[in-house]
Structure formats: C-alpha cells, structure tokens
Amino acid sequence: MTAIISVRDxxxxxxxxxxxxxxxxxxxxxxxxxxxxxxxxEGVSFSLQAGELVGYLGPNGAGKSTTIKVxxxxxxxxxxxxxxxxxxxxxxxxxxxxxxxxxxGNRPTLWWDLPVIDSLELLQPMYDIPAExxxxxxxxxxxxxxxxxxxxxxxxxLSLGQRMRADLCAALLHEPKLLFLDxxxxxxxxxxxxxxxxxxxxxxxxxGVTVLLTTHDLTDVERLCERVMILDHGKLxxxxxxxxxxxxxxxxxxxxxxxxxxxxxxxxxxxPAPQRVGRQALYLFNHRELNTAELVQQLMARFQVVDLExxxxxxxxxxxRIYAEQLLTK
Amino acid sequence: MLRNLxxxxxxxxxxLRSQMTFRLSFxxxxxxxxxxxxxxxxxxxxxxxxxxxIGGWGLGELAFLYGLAETSFGLMDMIFSGFDYDYFSTxxxxxxxxxxxxxxxxxxxxxxxxxxxxxxxxxxxxGAAVLILSFFLVDMFWTPLKVAFLxxxxxxxxxxxxxxxxxxxxxxIWTIQRVEAINILTYGGVELMSYPASxxxxxxxxxxxxILPFFFxxxxxxxxxxxxxxxxxLPVWPPFLAPMVAGGMLWLALRxxxxxxxxxxxxxx
Numbered sequence: 001m002t003a004i005i006s007v008r009d010x011x012x013x014x015x016x017x018x019x020x021x022x023x024x025x026x027x028x029x030x031x032x033x034x035x036x037x038x039x040x041x042e043g044v045s046f047s048l049q050a051g052e053l054v055g056y057l058g059p060n061g062a063g064k065s066t067t068i069k070v071x072x073x074x075x076x077x078x079x080x081x082x083x084x085x086x087x088x089x090x091x092x093x094x095x096x097x098x099x100x101x102x103x104x105g106n107r108p109t110l111w112w113d114l115p116v117i118d119s120l121e122l123l124q125p126m127y128d129i130p131a132e133x134x135x136x137x138x139x140x141x142x143x144x145x146x147x148x149x150x151x152x153x154x155x156x157x158l159s160l161g162q163r164m165r166a167d168l169c170a171a172l173l174h175e176p177k178l179l180f181l182d183x184x185x186x187x188x189x190x191x192x193x194x195x196x197x198x199x200x201x202x203x204x205x206x207x208g209v210t211v212l213l214t215t216h217d218l219t220d221v222e223r224l225c226e227r228v229m230i231l232d233h234g235k236l237x238x239x240x241x242x243x244x245x246x247x248x249x250x251x252x253x254x255x256x257x258x259x260x261x262x263x264x265x266x267x268x269x270x271x272p273a274p275q276r277v278g279r280q281a282l283y284l285f286n287h288r289e290l291n292t293a294e295l296v297q298q299l300m301a302r303f304q305v306v307d308l309e310x311x312x313x314x315x316x317x318x319x320x321r322i323y324a325e326q327l328l329t330k
Numbered sequence: 331m332l333r334n335l336x337x338x339x340x341x342x343x344x345x346l347r348s349q350m351t352f353r354l355s356f357x358x359x360x361x362x363x364x365x366x367x368x369x370x371x372x373x374x375x376x377x378x379x380x381x382x383x384i385g386g387w388g389l390g391e392l393a394f395l396y397g398l399a400e401t402s403f404g405l406m407d408m409i410f411s412g413f414d415y416d417y418f419s420t421x422x423x424x425x426x427x428x429x430x431x432x433x434x435x436x437x438x439x440x441x442x443x444x445x446x447x448x449x450x451x452x453x454x455x456x457g458a459a460v461l462i463l464s465f466f467l468v469d470m471f472w473t474p475l476k477v478a479f480l481x482x483x484x485x486x487x488x489x490x491x492x493x494x495x496x497x498x499x500x501x502x503i504w505t506i507q508r509v510e511a512i513n514i515l516t517y518g519g520v521e522l523m524s525y526p527a528s529x530x531x532x533x534x535x536x537x538x539x540x541i542l543p544f545f546f547x548x549x550x551x552x553x554x555x556x557x558x559x560x561x562x563x564l565p566v567w568p569p570f571l572a573p574m575v576a577g578g579m580l581w582l583a584l585r586x587x588x589x590x591x592x593x594x595x596x597x598x599x
Contacts, residue, residue: 014595074431074596090592098434107425109432113348122344126337126435154348 003047003083004178004210005071010080012041012066040066042234043080050177053204053211055221055242058231059323064214067231068182071212072102085177098127101171101209105183109167110155116166117151120173127174134173141169144199161192168199172209179203181213185220197223218315232323242315250318252284254311255295260304268298279306334439341443349448356449363452367400371460385529390467392525393460395552399523400457402487408450410492412441415512418499427503428596438496438587468556476555479570483551486576487523490547491516493576493583500583500590515542523548546575 015035020028028034041063048054058064069075070082073089073096082089087096103109110119124134142148145165150158158166164184171179181200185193201224203209215221221228221242228245230238238245259266259279266281267273270290274281285295292310299305349356374396375389384392411417418441421427430440470476498512519542527535527549538544546568553560554569 069428069596072432074428074594076592093431094434094436097432102432104425104428107428109429111344114344118344118347122340125340126433 004050004085005046005048005212006081006083007047007067007071008045008081010041010044010067010070010082011039011078012063012070012075013078014038014040039234041070041077044231044234044236045080046229046236046239048210048212050210051204051208052227053200053225054213055225055228056212056214056231057218057221057228057319058214062231063234064231065182068102068180068212068214072100072180073097098174099176099178101174101176101179103164103167103171103179103181103184105164105181105186108155108163110163110170112156113154115152115154116147116158119155119166120170123170123173129174133175137173137175138169141172144202145169145195161188161195164188164192164196165199168196172203175207177210179209179211181211181215183215184213185215185217193217193220200224218319222315230319230322237322246312246315246318247288249322250287251313251321253287253292253313255283255285255292256309256311257281257283257299257305258307260306263303266299266303268295271295334436337435338439338443341440342446345444345446346448359449360452363449364456367453367456371396371456385526387526387528388468390464390469391552391556391558393464393467394556395526395548396524397457397459397461397464398484398552399487399520399548401454401461402457402484403491403520404450404453404457405484406488406491406495408447408454409488410442410495411447411450412443412445413492413495413499414445415495415498415502417445419502419505422502425596427594431591431594437591438584441499470555471557479551480555483547483572486572487547489576490544490579491519493579494519496580496583497586500587503590503594519544526552543571543575543579546571 014037016038017029018034018036019025020034044063044067056064056067066075070077071084071089073093076090084096085099087099089096110116111122114122120138123129124131129137142151145168147165147169150162150166153162155163155166168184179200184200185196188196197220200211200213204211204224211224213220213224226241226243228238228240228242229236230245257266257280259281262279266276268283271283271285274283276282283295296305296308371393374392377384382388387395407414421430421441421444427437430437430444433440464470494512494516498516501512522530522538522544527538527545530538535545539546550560550568551570551572552558560568
C-alpha cells in the first residue's frame with residue numbers, strides 16, 4: 001500500500017524580527033532590522049496510509065501547526081520533502097486544496113457575515129462540486145451535525161460549537177480524501193466535543209477519509225486515534241500505536257479495594273505498602289510487571305473482598321511524564 | 331478566467347447582501363464622503379478665485395483633471411477595497427488570509443471579492459459631476475477619438491491605482507502593520523494626478539513620469555483632451571501610453587503579490 005502522506009526530513013525555520021524598545025529602537029528596527037531564527041520543525045519524517053486517523057500531539061510551540069500549515073500548502077518549508085496524494089502542497093496550491101479539507105479550531109473558515117447556508121452554497125461553484133453530490137452531502141452532513149437549527153444564522157452569531165460543526169461540514173462537502181483538523185474541539189463543552197468526535201469517526205469509517213488531527217484534548221485521542229505521533233521542540237519523539245505508548249510509559253495503575261473488615265496487615269509482597277482508610281486500601285502497581293488479575297487473585301485468596309476498582313492513569317499524565325521526564329529524548 | 335470572473339461576482343454579491351443589512355450606515359457614509367469631497371473641490375475653487383490659474387491651467391481644465399482622478403479613485407476604491415491596506419492587514423493579522431489560501435480560487439480574486447464598498451458611489455458620483463461640469467467650463471471640442479479614449483483613460487487610472495493598492499497590501503504580508511509610506515504613494519498619487527505636471531519642480535516631474543508614471547495617466551491624456559500643448563514640447567504619443575502604463579503596473583504588482591504569498595509565514599496559533 002502506498003502512503004497518502006509522506007514527509008521526509010521536514011524543516012521550517014522562521015525569521016523573527018527582534019523588536020527593540022523605545023523610539024530609538026523602532027528607528028533602528030527600520031534601518032537595521034535584527035532577525036532571530038526560530039526552528040519550528042527540525043527534521044520530521046512520517047507517512048500516513050490512506051484511511052488512517054492519526055493524532056498529532058505536542059505542547060504549544062512544538063511545531064504541530066507549522067507541520068499542518070506545510071501539509072495544507074499555506075507555508076513553504078525551509079527543507080525536506082513532502083508528498084500528499086502525489087502532489088507537493090505549496091506548488092500548485094489552488095489545484096491541491098481541492099482534494100483536502102481543513103478545519104482550524106481557532107479561526108473561522110466560513111464567511112463571517114453570511115448565513116451558514118449561503119456560505120456553504122458558495123463552496124459548490126468554488127470547488128466545482130457536481131450539484132447532485134453537493135445536495136447529497138449537504139443533506140447528510142446537515143443531519144449528522146444537526147445544522148438545521150442555525151442554518152440561516154450568520155456565522156458571526158454562532159456559538160463556538162455551532163461554528164465548528166458548520167466548519168466541519170464546509171471542509172467535507174467537496175469529498176476530500178484527506179482531512180486536517182487543527183484543535184477541532186478547543187473551547188467546546190463536553191456534549192459538543194462528543195458530537196464532533198462521533199462525526200469524525202463516522203466519516204473516517206464510512207467514507208474512508210484519512211484524518212490528521214492535532215489536539216490538546218487527550219480524550220479526543222483516546223476516542224479517535226489508534227496511532228499517535230508526539231512532537232516536541234520540532235522533533236518527532238514518538239510514532240506508534242496508542243496502546244504501545246501506554247504500555248511503555250504509563251505510570252502505576254491503582255487498585256482500590258474495599259475489604260469486609262479492617263485486617264491488620266493487607267500488604268502484598270513486592271508492592272509498596274498500600275494507603276489505607278478504614279476498610280479501604282489503595283494499591284499502586286506497575287501493570288507491566290504484575291497484571292491486574294494476578295493481584296486480584298492474591299488478595300481474594302487472603303481476604304474477604306467486597307468491592308474492587310482498577311484505575312488507569314489518564315493519558316494526560318502519561319504524556320505529561322513523557323515531556324517532563326524527557327522519556328523519549330533520543 | 332471566466333470561472334474566476336463568475337466566482338468574483340458571486341463573492342461580491344454576497345458581500346453586497348451583507349452590506350445591505352447595515353442600510354443606515356450606508357446612507358450616512360454616502361453623504362459624509364460626498365460632503366468631504368465637495369468641500370475639497372470648493373477650496374480649490376476659492377484658491378483659483380484668487381490666483382486665476384495654476385501653472386497656466388484655468389478652473390475648467392483643473393476641474394477636468396480633478397474630476398477624472400476623483401472618479402477613477404472612487405471606482406478603484408470600490409473595486410479594489412479588499413486590497414485597502416487597513417482591511418488587508420486585518421485579514422493577515424486575524425489569519426483570514428489562511429482561509430483564502432485554502433480555497434481553490436486565485437487569492438487575488440477572493441480578496442477583491444471579499445469587499446466591494448458600495449458607499450464609494452458618493453465619491454464616484456461627485457467626481458463624475460465635476461468631470462462633466464468641466465466639459466462645459468472648457469467648452470470641450472469633442473472628437474470621436476476623444477469620446478472613445480475617455481473611458482480608456484478612466485480605466486487606466488483605476489487599474490494603475492489598484493496596482494498600487496495590491497503592491498501596498500503585499501507589503502503588509504511582511505510588516506503585518508500597515509505602512510504609512512504606501513499611503514503617500516496612493517493618496518499622494520491621486521493628489522498628484524489632480525494637478526498639472528507643469529506646476530511641479532523638475533525632479534518630481536521626472537520621478538512621476540519615469541519611475542512612478544502617474545503623469546502618463548492624467549497629465550498627458552489631459553493635454554490631449556484639452557487641446558493644450560506641453561510646455562516641454564513632447565511628441566504626440568505620450569497621452570496614449572496610459573493603458574500600457576496601467577497594464578505594466580498591474581503586471582508588476584501581481585508579480586510582487588505572488589512573490590509575497592510565497593513568503594507568507596502565516597500567523598502563529
């Protein structure tokens with residue numbers, strides 16, 4: 001199978017004007033501007049197969065948006081090779097963008113003063129969408145994203161969640177093979193987030209759209225992505241399945257046990273002493289060394305157990321540890 | 331090309347519809363621009379009352395230059411208002427240029443279609459009124475060539491000033507903020523075209539003839555329309571260079587625009 005996106009040794013360096021303070025400074029800036037180089041992306045390589053749904057993670061300033069902007073043809077990279085569906089995004093941009101859909105969570109993509117429906121209808125001639133396909137897609141997306149309640153409202157009056165739903169619809173009406181989502185759930189409430197996740201999953205499964213998603217919300221990742229790529233300081237730190245990532249880096253799991261009575265000693269050999277509150281005890285254990293079933297069996301053999309609860313650390317914590325302890329730094 | 335034109339009219343149509351939702355402000359703007367411009371022409375009239383002529387040009391002749399420049403500036407400001415620096419630099423700052431670049435239609439077409447400021451009609455009507463008045467004041471001797479050439483000169487002025495708008499907006503891709511220096515070029519250019527070249531010192535005349543060829547767009551064509559001879563005794567063809575000059579300026583501006591978009595760095599998020 002050939003890759004739909006292939007990125008080799010992508011680099012992007014920005015020249016940033018160093019502003020000097022005061023009047024003298026601004027005059028100096030005008031005549032002898034002083035630039036500083038900022039390396040946003042330093043040699044990133046990866047490829048995506050058609051139909052994948054991949055999470056692209058990293059702290060602010062890691063270079064995620066820069067990568068997305070290169071892949072969508074907005075930025076010309078400083079170095080490296082990029083092929084998306086056989087094309088170089090920034091070369092024939094007007095032709096290239098016909099085959100992709102893009103949603104930026106932090107900026108609207110539709111016409112600000114137009115009612116949603118007018119905005120969407122402008123896209124038909126713009127992308128040369130056959131009228132029949134356009135109608136069909138519009139009906140389907142309207143239903144899935146529940147657009148009817150605000151379809152006649154100007155975009156500027158929409159709530160953030162409504163706007164995001166309209167933007168998603170707009171990004172997909174021309175049936176792109178690829179969808180780039182940059183922080184699609186930023187600032188949304190739980191219900192709106194869930195609706196958007198369901199929609200993204202659906203178009204990935206049913207329409208086979210390849211999706212590259214950046215997000216800070218790791219629930220998005222857990223719900224949507226099998227594969228994640230982690231970027232930090234412009235370098236790719238991890239590229240693999242979410243399961244493998246958890247397997248390698250997850251911190252201790254927690255087992256909460258309610259006992260029938262207050263036993264004097266409930267400690268388990270090989271584990272740190274549990275925290276105890278009355279008849280309850282909290283065990284921290286490394287799931288890579290001891291699996292949950294074994295631990296539970298040991299406890300049940302020795303004590304009368306009333307209730308059990310296993311807690312995995314949230315993905316947030318795993319990711320935070322990876323950054324903080326630099327677990328992936330090569 | 332045809333497709334782009336269709337897209338352009340569609341976009342303009344949308345923009346006009348949203349402008350119509352603010353109908354009161356439309357009329358207020360229309361009348362205030364008319365008032366401002368009328369007072370400008372009135373002050374010109376007062377100056378002439380006192381001095382009789384400027385550089386050998388009487389009121390009617392000056393009205394011709396002024397009316398022509400005002401009409402074409404108004405038209406340009408209406409058609410090219412997407413490239414108005416204040417507006418365009420906002421598009422860049424707010425990251426809305428990204429959205430434009432993500433659509434499969436040439437960005438220049440989209441920027442122009444983004445904004446079509448109908449209320450410039452005030453300035454256009456008023457410029458046209460002065461221009462028509464000037465025909466009577468100078469008792470214009472019309473020939474078929476003059477009748478045919480007048481719209482060409484108007485269009486050339488519109489295109490040339492539009493080219494400056496495009497070039498100036500392109501600069502804001504780098505500076506993000508608007509650049510005052512560019513205002514001097516465009517707004518200064520209109521002022522310049524409103525007066526005869528003969529009143530300016532030699533150095534300025536040279537600059538605006540050969541480097542920024544504004545005089546080919548107003549002064550020389552005006553000599554032809556008004557049957558005046560150039561004090562410097564130029565040959566007969568300079569008045570007819572206007573469309574070539576305008577086309578050249580637009581071509582250069584669009585090259586610069588393409589270059590600017592290649593170097594666009596987008597705003598961080």
